[in-house]
Amino acid sequence: SPEQVDEIISGIESLKLQATLYDSRGYGQSKQKIRSGKAGGQTATISSNRKTIVTIAQSDILEELVQKLKHINDKSEKKIGVISIQPVDTLLHL
Numbered sequence: 530s531p532e533q534v535d536e537i538i539s540g541i542e543s544l545k546l547q548a549t550l551y552d553s554r555g556y557g558q559s560k561q562k563i564r565s566g567k568a569g570g571q572t573a574t575i576s577s578n579r580k581t582i583v584t585i586a587q588s589d590i591l592e593e594l595v596q597k598l599k600h601i602n603d604k605s606e607k608k609i610g611v612i613s614i615q616p617v618d619t620l621l622h623l
Contacts, residue, residue: 533601534580540597541584551581579610585617 534550541548586594595612602608 531578531580534582536601537582537598540601541582541594543597544586544590544594546584546586546590546594548582548584551583553579553581 538548538550584594591614595614598612
């Protein structure tokens with residue numbers, strides 16, 4: 530969640546890693562409805578604001594990074610998000 534970004538970034542930086550932060554929009558559980566058109570039809574809009582944090586880490590510190598992020602999650606009633614781990618070889622540069 531946007532409220533936890535600073536703590537997550539600090540955890541990543543404490544391992545001497547860098548991170549890239551993206552503003553994201555996604556489909557959440559609550560969708561804002563707007564009326565449009567003459568017939569008054571409804572269209573669901575994307576209403577959830579999210580942050581996406583990307584970092585690249587060597588495999589030897591991966592476990593430590595995951596544990597730091599899990600520890601941040603332990604202190605919060607709200608889950609911090611999803612961790613996706615992929616090998617660097619799967620990245621595609623266009």
